[in-house]
Amino acid sequence: MVAMIGGFFAVSAELLLPGLAILCHDWPILQAVATLPLILLISYWCASVFPESPRWLLATDHIPQAKRSLQEFTKRNGVCLQDEMYPGETLMSEIDSAYGEDHQPRYYSVLELRQTRVIWKNCLILSFTFIGKGIQYCFTRNLDVYNFYLKYFLRVITGALACVFICLCVNHFGRRGILLLSAIVTGLSSLLLLALTELQSGLVLVLSVVGLLFSQALAMLSAFFACEVMPTVVGGCFGLVLAAGCVGMAASSMMELQDKRGFFLHHVIFASFAILSVLCIMLLPESKRKSLPDSMKEGESQRRPPLFLSQQKKDCLPLLCTRPPVSEYNPDNYSRLVSATRKMLTKDNLPYRIA
Numbered sequence: 001m002v003a004m005i006g007g008f009f010a011v012s013a014e015l016l017l018p019g020l021a022i023l024c025h026d027w028p029i030l031q032a033v034a035t036l037p038l039i040l041l042i043s044y045w046c047a048s049v050f051p052e053s054p055r056w057l058l059a060t061d062h063i064p065q066a067k068r069s070l071q072e073f074t075k076r077n078g079v080c081l082q083d084e085m086y087p088g089e090t091l092m093s094e095i096d097s098a099y100g101e102d103h104q105p106r107y108y109s110v111l112e113l114r115q116t117r118v119i120w121k122n123c124l125i126l127s128f129t130f131i132g133k134g135i136q137y138c139f140t141r142n143l144d145v146y147n148f149y150l151k152y153f154l155r156v157i158t159g160a161l162a163c164v165f166i167c168l169c170v171n172h173f174g175r176r177g178i179l180l181l182s183a184i185v186t187g188l189s190s191l192l193l194l195a196l197t198e199l200q201s202g203l204v205l206v207l208s209v210v211g212l213l214f215s216q217a218l219a220m221l222s223a224f225f226a227c228e229v230m231p232t233v234v235g236g237c238f239g240l241v242l243a244a245g246c247v248g249m250a251a252s253s254m255m256e257l258q259d260k261r262g263f264f265l266h267h268v269i270f271a272s273f274a275i276l277s278v279l280c281i282m283l284l285p286e287s288k289r290k291s292l293p294d295s296m297k298e299g300e301s302q303r304r305p306p307l308f309l310s311q312q313k314k315d316c317l318p319l320l321c322t323r324p325p326v327s328e329y330n331p332d333n334y335s336r337l338v339s340a341t342r343k344m345l346t347k348d349n350l351p352y353r354i355a
Contacts, residue, residue, distance in 0.1 A: 001167055001171075003224050003227070004163050004166055004167050004220075004224075007159070007162075007163040007166075007220055008160070008163055010159075011156060011159050011160045011163065014156045014159070015153075015156055017034075018149070018152070020033060020034070051069050051072055051073070052065065052069055053069075053232075054066050054069045054070050054073070055232055055292075055294065056232055056233070056235075057069060058095075058099075058294075059231075059232045059233045059294040059295060060105055060106055060107065060108070060233055061099065061103040061104065061105050061106055062105045063095060063096075063099050063103060066095070067092055067095065070091065070092075106233075108233045108234045108296070109234075109236065110234065110236035110237070110239075110240065112234065112296070113234065113237070116296060116299070116300055117300065118299065118300045118301075118302055118303075119230065119231065119234070119237070119296065119299045119300060121283065122226075122229050122230070122284060122285070122302070123226075123230065123237045123240055123241065125277075125280040125281065125283060125284055126222050126225060126226045126229070126241050126284075127240055127241050127243075127244035128244070128273070128276070128277060128280060129179070129183065129218065129222045129277045129280065129281065130219060130222040130223065130226075130241050130242070130244045130245040130248070131244045131245065131247055131248045131273055133215070133218075133219040133245045133248040133249060134247070134248025134249060134250075134251045134252050134270050135186065135190055135211075135215050135248070135270040135271070135273070135274055136155075136212060136215050136216065136219075136252070137251075137252035137255060137266070138190055138193070138211075138263075138266070138267045138270060138271070139189070139190075139193075139208040139209075139211045139212040139215065140155060140208070140212065141263065142193065142204050142205075142207075142208040143205070143208055145201070146205075154209060154212070155212060158209060158212045158213040158216060159216045161213055162213055162214070162216040162217035162220060163220065165213075165217055166178065166217055166220060166221055166224070170221070170224075170288075171288070174286050174288045175221065175224075175225050175228065175286060175287055175288055176225075176281060176284050176285070176286045176304075176305075178217075178221060179218065179221050179222065179225060179281050179284070180278065180281045180282070181214075182214045182215075182217045182218040182221060183218055183274060183277045183278045183281055184278055185210065185211070185214040186211055186214045186215045186218055186274045187271065187274035187275045187277075187278060189207050189208075189210050189211030189214070190211055190267065190270065190271040190274055191271055191275070192207055193207050193208065193211070193267075194267055194268065194271055215274075218277075219245060222241065222245075223238070223241060223242065223245070225284070225287065226238050226241040228287040228292060229284070229285060229287055229293070229299075229302065230293070230299065231293040231294060231295060231296055231298060231299035232292065232293065232294045232295075233294065233295060233296065234296070234299075248270070251266065251270075282304070283304055284304060285302040285303055285304050285305070286304070286305050
């Protein structure tokens, strides 16, 4: 839910952009108005405004910085670590006992992905899925016959609906299932628009809007899924996925520069990407209600769930029993019980004595 709030802010900015364009009346002024607020991003370097992630600090063995960051969080939240009633009063001592004083900070680069199998596979699949962001151009081009403002606001409204769709469905049906559904609907919409060229304008509009909705959901969920599946120590994996999305958007921009020549080939290529991504998404793990991987080892231990849940029947017995049944009788425990009972019964302070 918190991750999707950023998507709502992006949609709100796109809704306000036409109003800013009306107020500015000129392209250079609009560019300056949209760019100057980015100066505020310099405040990211100020630790008092945007502190470093304690999760990343602990995962990369930055123990002193992690302690300072946790203490800063406790001060801002109004929690005192020295309170006896607070169960986290031994937090710092537990960090010291778990990590010790010999740990040196370690940095991980994207090049270390060459030594992995599962992480590299997940990164490639999500990057390949995020390239499909370029297929949005295939749907918006079919809306060129309508008004420019209608085309613009349809794209923005479908982006908002995609955020709402992800918020409502991802926690209930899982990340992988919704990602697979979005890829299937996107691929089918693009194939229908590609194969049935003599469709009525109303059906073309419906297919374009549905494909635009699920293609934006596919792009948003691919980025969100990459944040959960990739290990914390390697932040460059998320950068690779976003870079793949920029490749798809660059292909759409090149189509505009070439006056839409070669659009059929562009549509065929990205429709193929959407269909192939359906097969690749099945190889991804599910991250719903699972702990996020911090280290490379935890990232490698992620496995995809089975496609079909099989429930074995209780009366399904094997044909040949290769292992004898385990007996509950243990001679050591039985001898201890006999000796303890004999000592207890031979004590002098008992009301009776057995000879």
